[in-house]
Amino acid sequence: MVSTVQNSDVKQKDEDQAVVVAVTFAAVFDAEAEDDRDVYRLGVALPLLQVLQRVNERLLEENPVEHQLFDIILITTETRQQQQSSSIINSTRHHGLEVGRFCFSSEDDFIESLAHNNVQLFLTTDGNEALQATQQGVPSALLDKNSASCPSDQLRVVLCQDATIQPNADSSGASKKSAQSFLTLLGQIRQKFGMFNSPLCFTIVTSCGGKDSCCSALKSLRSLGVSVDEAYCLGGAPRGPILSILRPHFLLSDGFSQLEG
Structure with a gap:
């Protein structure tokens, strides 16, 4: 009920x-x-x-x-x-x-x-x-407690290539489609503001691959109407340290089911 x-x-x-x-x-x-x-x-x-x-x-x-x-x-x-x-x-x-x-x-x-x-x-x-x-x-x-300690006037969303561009093989088709639809909606809101002083900030973090992998992820997001403010190519390095600096309000990663600190 x-x-x-x-x-x-x-x-x-x-x-x-x-x-x-x-x-x-x-x-x-x-x-x-x-x-x-x-x-x-x-x-x-x-x-x-x-x-x-x-x-x-x-x-x-x-x-x-x-x-x-x-x-x-x-x-x-x-x-x-x-x-x-x-x-x-x-x-x-x-x-x-x-x-x-x-x-x-x-x-x-x-x-x-x-x-x-x-x-x-x-x-x-x-x-x-x-x-x-x-x-x-x-x-x-x-x-979790990490998101509780980052008050801000700007909504900070971190996108990880693994989930948003190349979803897990275990993810259902419905999950992939709904994830892309949600990103498109966020992208539409971001487009209502200029490059500077926006209340919404997108950051992409690519865990594997080099510059080409990062560029491919950016193009894929752009096809959904998502303009990225910052991009970090980690080349296999752990993403925990950069996330501790970025302090996102939420992280869209691993099928959108985990917030990793």
Whole structure:
């Protein structure tokens, strides 16, 4: 059973043009920490939610009638949390989070909830949830403490050649198609801004191969309408050190199912 409740505090996005991002309760809030005001403390997803709101603000500054905005959905499958739905809604209001909808489902139905809400990116702290979503054709990424320590006015997305250009052989056709569609949407948002002072930054990291491999990846992304701001060709070197410097809000890699630090 899937139940979706609109947040009356937030202006609803255009369902035909919005980029729908679903994030789990466990990523947004600390379920074990609730104060005497019946408000949950914030979790690791806070910097990401804040920067998504900032991108929306910049889009509306450029075009007050812009409809291609990020639409945030909070999803929970925990029965106890669903019984305390008023606390969840009050917590988003208290912290000023622009969550458009609240989705409540069972663990068995959470994939259905993603499809029901036309989710184009699923963010979680649970690797199993991310893997299940990816296998069903919903691009997903893990959030962890590294993403919690990088507040910014610019959404930083790192693309790795292994996943975005040459997906794993184990990835389903639906996963590849949905990943490319999501990248195209991000590329369209990036194109609404100039080369400098953009609220969205794309970086590509190629783990293997040399200059030719990097150029091929750039051309493939360009064919999807994605303009890359920075590119790093590692030539087989581990990507952990460069990622620790780039500090992306999320990394689209390995079938969009892992955030590697």
